[in-house]
Amino acid sequence: MMPHRSYRRVSPQVRQTAVEQVVALTGKLRSESEACRVVAEQIGVHTNSVRNWVRAAERPGLDRLDAGALRRQVALLQQQLAAAAEMNRSLVDSLNETNRAT
Template sequence: MMPHRSYRRVSPEVRSAAVKQVHALTEKLRSESEACRAVAEQIGVHANSVRNWVRAAQDPSVDRLDATALRRKVVALQQQLAAATEMNRVLADSLNETRRRT
């Protein structure tokens, strides 16, 4: 028989402060997971709880993409950038040619 778990209730204010602290620490530490662990230790909860609070606080419109989807998105953006760069070069050449004729 498994022992009964007791879960400590954490106020919304503490959760909000924890999420802000994770965001601040993520810039200083190696990863968001490390920041979640550090904050969890400070307030006495499990790191997964803090991670869940961070996820819940994210903008719902932000797509949570896996690594493969991110790579595909990067490739597509690189292709768009290359096309825009080429278009810019063609337009600049055309403008320079027009200036030479006048």
């Protein structure tokens, strides 16, 4: 039988402060992951918890976006997808040309 795991509740204020610390430390340390690890050790939570808080703070959830914001987000993603598809076509064409030349 596995032991029962208990999770410590962390207040929204502590989470917000942790996110702010990660943002401040990211430029000073090698990576965001290292910043999350340092902050997690300071407040006694798992690194992934801090990483999840940072991700959640980076962008609002879909349930909090209005219809106009969702349409803008979809339009932006469609533009990015079209640009990526064009880049892929260009790379395939270059590869095919290189293969024909050899």
